[in-house]
Every structure is written in structure tokens, then in C-alpha cells.
Amino acid sequence: MTRNRKALADATIYPFWLDNPAAPETCGHLIGATDADLAIVGGGFTGLWTAILAKQRNPGRDVVLIEAGKIAHGASGRPGGIVSTSVMHGLINAARVFPKDLAALERMGKDNLDGWRKTIEDYGIDADLEWTGEMTVAVDKRHLAEIDEEYALASAHGHTVVKLNREETQAEVNSPLYQGAMWSRERSGTVHPAKLAWGLRRVALELGVRIYEHTPMTGVEDNGGTLTILTHDGRIKAPRVLFATNAWAAGHPHIRRRIVAVRDRVLATEPLTDEQLSRLGWKHRQGVYDTRTQLNYTRLTRDNRIIFGGRVGYYFNDQTDPEADRRIGTYDQLAGYFFKTFPQLEDVRFTHAWSGPIDLSMRLAVHFQRYYGGKGVWAGGYSGFGVTTTRFGAGIGLDILDGHEGPDLDLDFARTLPRPIPPEPLRWIGAKLTMYALDEVDEKGGWRKAWVNLVHKMGFPL
Numbered sequence: 159m160t161r162n163r164k165a166l167a168d169a170t171i172y173p174f175w176l177d178n179p180a181a182p183e184t185c186g187h188l189i190g191a192t193d194a195d196l197a198i199v200g201g202g203f204t205g206l207w208t209a210i211l212a213k214q215r216n217p218g219r220d221v222v223l224i225e226a227g228k229i230a231h232g233a234s235g236r237p238g239g240i241v242s243t244s245v246m247h248g249l250i251n252a253a254r255v256f257p258k259d260l261a262a263l264e265r266m267g268k269d270n271l272d273g274w275r276k277t278i279e280d281y282g283i284d285a286d287l288e289w290t291g292e293m294t295v296a297v298d299k300r301h302l303a304e305i306d307e308e309y310a311l312a313s314a315h316g317h318t319v320v321k322l323n324r325e326e327t328q329a330e331v332n333s334p335l336y337q338g339a340m341w342s343r344e345r346s347g348t349v350h351p352a353k354l355a356w357g358l359r360r361v362a363l364e365l366g367v368r369i370y371e372h373t374p375m376t377g378v379e380d381n382g383g384t385l386t387i388l389t390h391d392g393r394i395k396a397p398r399v400l401f402a403t404n405a406w407a408a409g410h411p412h413i414r415r416r417i418v419a420v421r422d423r424v425l426a427t428e429p430l431t432d433e434q435l436s437r438l439g440w441k442h443r444q445g446v447y448d449t450r451t452q453l454n455y456t457r458l459t460r461d462n463r464i465i466f467g468g469r470v471g472y473y474f475n476d477q478t479d480p481e482a483d484r485r486i487g488t489y490d491q492l493a494g495y496f497f498k499t500f501p502q503l504e505d506v507r508f509t510h511a512w513s514g515p516i517d518l519s520m521r522l523a524v525h526f527q528r529y530y531g532g533k534g535v536w537a538g539g540y541s542g543f544g545v546t547t548t549r550f551g552a553g554i555g556l557d558i559l560d561g562h563e564g565p566d567l568d569l570d571f572a573r574t575l576p577r578p579i580p581p582e583p584l585r586w587i588g589a590k591l592t593m594y595a596l597d598e599v600d601e602k603g604g605w606r607k608a609w610v611n612l613v614h615k616m617g618f619p620l
């Protein structure tokens with residue numbers, strides 16, 4: 159058996175975060191017809207934050223949320239759980255997509271993060287939050303320019319950031335791959351995402367939100383002044399509907415024009431012993447992203463496991479539940495990257511392997527699709543960067559639904575849509591070629607680099 163397969167031999171294919179006795183009993187499913195002032199479809203972070211914000215803004219509003227499966231069993235119970243301030247997938251991406259609005263987006267990101275934190279603290283949600291910062295590490299000397307660029311931007315926008323050279327970076331987190339880093343020390347860190355979602359669910363219920371799990375939306379009827387959301391055993395009539403369905407919306411003929419449903423893979427190790435931890439350093443326990451084009455991200459859990467993620471895959475027709483991701487062999491390559499990153503941990507085994515859906519958009523950031531004459535809004539497109547941004551997406555989605563106006567809602571991020579993505583079979587061919595190229599572009603270059611540059615020129619951020 160190979161080293162990777164041996165390390166994966168006892169792993170359960172299920173998210174470590176959800177494999178927890180703290181998981182709440184599910185709410186019953188919807189039976190019969192009901193009315194509401196606001197209906198929410200989807201019980202991940204976007205749906206939960208929409209419900210909470212709607213109640214906080216107007217406690218008298220009657221809010222119903224339906225979830226196809228269980229709360230947080232979509233992306234929200236599966237991420238790395240690295241907490242970031244930006245609402246646009248990082249400063250470099252924000253500067254790429256909305257350069258003239260950068261200052262406003264930075265202000266909104268800081269306000270959003272502070273509101274996110276305040277709700278967690280005010281309602282006593284125990285989500286293993288650690289305000290340890292996030293570190294972008296260069297895994298190749300050629301990537302140090304990217305660190306310089308991010309550092310200049312972050313400093314100019316008032317972030318508390320430190321630039322580290324090779325030795326300083328490896329003193330923080332001991333990987334021979336790490337060549338330098340930027341450590342952003344404020345408003346960022348790590349969270350247990352499932353405990354957060356379960357806490358938000360509790361808050362929503364306490365505020366009077368009606369939640370129905372195992373209740374997939376099967377259709378929508380437009381009745382003029384209201385929409386009716388159809389489910390297997392019931393229906394909800396509401397004048398406003400927020401669709402918080404993340405990558406599943408890639409099955410929708412209109413929404414899918416702007417997003418691709420990709421899968422991202424993650425591994426969790428067994429808890430490290432003190433001796434194993436001492437081989438790593440990592441005393442400050444930062445969340446870590448690397449600069450590889452097919453990036454890896456990693457962090458520690460409260461019980462000192464390493465979470466290590468990041469091998470994106472695409473399946474024909476935007477599949478959100480591919481058979482391949484239920485086979486352990488699919489996680490082989492990611493395990494290989496783990497050992498390349500931390501070769502001193504050859505004796506460590508994985509306990510969990512899983513994948514999750516990502517709603518990739520050309521902007522790599524949340525956008526808002528309006529339907530049914532403005533009675534329905536789909537909020538998504540976070541592109542794998544939504545642990546805190548989903549609260550922002552929920553708030554803006556609600557503003558749009560409620561017809562609010564103001565300078566922030568006039569900005570391009572709220573008014574405009576990302577560029578469309580080609581349909582099948584071009585989507586599949588393009589995605590496959592790109593992912594194949596990305597796997598080794600940094601090491602091998604050649605045609606891979608030419609292809610990645612071409613895709614980049616077409617407007618897809620890589």
C-alpha cells in the first residue's frame with residue numbers, strides 16, 4: 159500500500175465538523191400550506207444569516223426557512239473554517255474586480271466581520287473561535303511578488319499585517335515549501351463551521367424563525383403579488399423569497415449561466431500529540447492559505463488535528479453529489495500534498511476525508527440574481543470564501559428584496575452580474591483542461607502555463 163493510501167486507510171468519508179455529538183435534532187419537514195412575510199430556501203450560512211438579520215431588523219416579520227436536507231450539510235458544514243475580513247475573496251481579488259470601490263468594500267468587510275463576531279458573542283455561540291489571524295504563504299520564490307502586492311494593499315487599507323521572510327515563516331509553521339508570508343493579525347482566524355451553523359440555527363429559532371428540514375423546494379409559482387414555494391408535502395406563500403442554495407443553483411437554467419458547481423476536498427488528521435506538534439511549530443495557530451494556483455489551505459482544530467484542503471474537481475453538468483467523491487482514492491493526491499507540505503509528519507493518519515460544493519463565479523465573489531420581478535433574489539457565488547461573507551450576502555440580499563436604497567447598493571457589486579460561463583459541453587472540457595493544467599502548472603509550466611494564461615485573459619481569475 160502506498161504511503162498516502164496507508165494514511166487514509168481508516169478515514170471516514172464524512173466531514174469531521176459534522177461528525178460531532180453536538181449536532182442538534184433536526185426540525186420536522188413542512189406539511190401543508192403556510193404563509194410568511196419572508197421565505198428562505200437553503201439552510202447554510204446564507205439562509206441562516208438572512209433569517210437572523212430579517213428578525214433583527216424587524217422582529218415582527220414572519221420568517222420561514224426550508225432546507226432540503228439538514229442544516230449545514232451543504233458547504234457550511236464542510237469548509238476549512240478560515241475566517242477572513244474581505245467580502246470579495248481577498249484584497250487582491252477585490253482590487254481586480256472593483257478597483258474604484260475598494261475603500262467602500264473594505265469598510266463593508268470590516269463592518270460585516272464586526273457584526274458577525276458581535277452576534278456570536280451576544281448569543282453565546284460556542285464555535286471554537288480563535289482570533290489567530292490568517293497567513294498567506296508563498297510556496298515558490300516566484301510567488302513572493304504576490305505576497306508583496308497583498309502586503310502593500312493590506313497596509314494601505316489599515317490592516318494589521320506582518321511580512322515574514324523564509325526563516326520567519328518556517329518558524330511560524332514549519333514547512334520546507336514555505337518561502338515567505340503575510341500574516342494578517344486582526345479580524346481573522348479560525349472557527350468550527352458546523353458548531354457555528356448549529357448556533358445560528360438556535361438563534362434563528364429563538365428569534366421566532368420557523369425552520370423545516372428535509373423539505374426541498376420542488377418548484378415556484380408566481381402569483382403576481384406573491385410567490386408560492388412548492389415542496390413535496392407543502393407550500394409557502396410569501397411576497398419575498400431569498401434563494402440561498404449555493405452550488406445547487408447550478409442546476410437552475412438561469413442561475414447556472416453565472417456559476418459553476420465545483421467540488422473541493424478536505425482531510426482531517428487524528429489529533430496530534432505534543433511531540434508531533436513540536437515538529438510543526440504553529441504556536442500562533444493561524445489559518446494558512448498558500449499561493450499555489452491550485453491552492454491548499456490548512457489550520458489546526460481545538461483538539462489539534464490538522465485540517466488540510468484544496469483539490470478542486472468538476473463533474474459534468476455541475477453535479478453536486480459525485481460518486482467519485484465517496485471513494486477514498488479521490489483523496490490520494492490531496493494526501494500527497496499534505497506530506498509534501500509537512501514531510502516531518504509521515505506517521506500521522508487521517509480520520510476524515512470529504513468534499514463540498516463551491517459556487518464558482520467569474521468574480522470569485524458574491525453577487526445577486528433578481529427573479530420574479532424582484533420578489534425573489536438568489537445570493538451566492540462566494541467561490542469558496544463564504545464563512546463570514548455569507549452574512550454580508552444575506553444582508554445585501556435582504557436590502558435588495560426590501561427595496562432599500564443607499565450608496566452601497568448603488569455600487570457595481572450589488573447592481574451588476576459576473577460574466578456568463580459557457581454551457582456544456584464547453585464547460586466540462588474547459589474545466590477539465592484547466593484543472594489538469596493547474597495541477598502541475600507551477601512545477602512544469604509549458605502548455606499548462608499557456609492554457610492558464612489564456613483562461614485568465616478570458617476573464618476567469620486563476
Ligand SMILES: Cc1cc2nc3c(=O)[nH]c(=O)nc-3n(C[C@H](O)[C@H](O)[C@H](O)COP(=O)(O)OP(=O)(O)OC[C@H]3O[C@@H](n4cnc5c(N)ncnc54)[C@H](O)[C@@H]3O)c2cc1C
Binds near residue numbers: 234237241543
Ligand atoms: C471544501 C470547502 C472549503 C471551504 N473553506 C472555506 C474557508 O476556509 N473559508 C471561507 O470563508 N469559506 C470557505 N468555503 C466556502 C464556504 O463554506 C461557503 O461559501 C459557505 O458555506 C456558503 O454558504 P451557503 O449558505 O451559501 O451555502 P450552503 O452551506 O451550501 O447552503 C445551501 C443549502 O441550500 C440547500 N438547498 C439546495 N437546494 C435546495 C432546495 N431545492 N430546497 C431547499 N434547500 C436547498 C442545500 O441543501 C444547502 O444546505 C469552503 C467551501 C468548501 C466546500
